[in-house]
Amino acid sequence: MAKFRPTIILSAAITLDGKIASYKGDSELSSKHDKVRIHRLRSKVDAILVGKNTVMRDDPLLTVRHVKGKNPIRIILDSRATIKSSSKIIKTSRNIPTIIAISKKATRKNILRLQKHPVEVIISGKNRVNIKELLRILKRKKINRILLEGGGTVNWDFVRRGFVDKAIVTLTPFLVGGKEAITLVEGKGFSKISKSPRLKLEKINRHENELVLYYSLKHNKKN
Ligand SMILES: NC(=O)c1ccc[n+]([C@@H]2O[C@H](COP(=O)([O-])OP(=O)(O)OC[C@H]3O[C@@H](n4cnc5c(N)ncnc54)[C@H](OP(=O)(O)O)[C@@H]3O)[C@@H](O)[C@H]2O)c1
Structure with missing residues (x-):
């Protein structure tokens, strides 16, 4: 396992x-049973990381609610520091530790607005958050395990750099279609299958019409 960054x-x-939301952004895919599993998993990691669009679209809390347990730190990738003060993440930041990772592209005005809230602001990258640099900083803060909860654009940046160590994916019994609907991994994509990380299927759990697939990385030359 890589030492410089969290798992x-x-x-x-x-x-x-393969979609994570409909073309209109509806992402209500998980059953109650699966939400409980996800919340249990959240309670066992140091942090949850998502992209700005996920916050804009879903306005999530990213907390542990369906089981008893500790809330992990919430990390939002938001290059231009545009997260709304009215978002649930910002509104609850007094009680739940929150990191907003921004880039050098963020204006002074936006940074000052963000700093009025009890969030930690980390600057990395020129135009977009540099996740390699960010992960180094997070590791130094003793954040050792991160749950990457999307969306597809952020997932791609982790996949393309070979930074995904495990994948736990719930296959839900829906077919939504749509060219504009976000898939699990967006971005440019790899030109060849051989460039994809190699994953090993470790476990499958079935609950009614859902399958939970547990994969781990087989080889990772990029780490
Ligand atoms: N089904 C599920 O489990 C699930 C889970 C999560 C999300 N979703 C769905 O996914 C959709 C959002 O996905 P999305 O792909 O549009 O957006 P996303 O991945 O949530 O956010 C992408 C944005 O993050 C910012 N960002 C900052 N640094 C980045 C970096 N290094 N790499 C990539 N992005 C970076 C960029 O905006 P800036 O340049 O402005 O910073 C980028 O446009 C929503 O509809 C949500 O409901 C579904």
């Missing part, structure tokens, strides 16, 4: 056709 566990619920 990354990619977690998502996908439709049978």
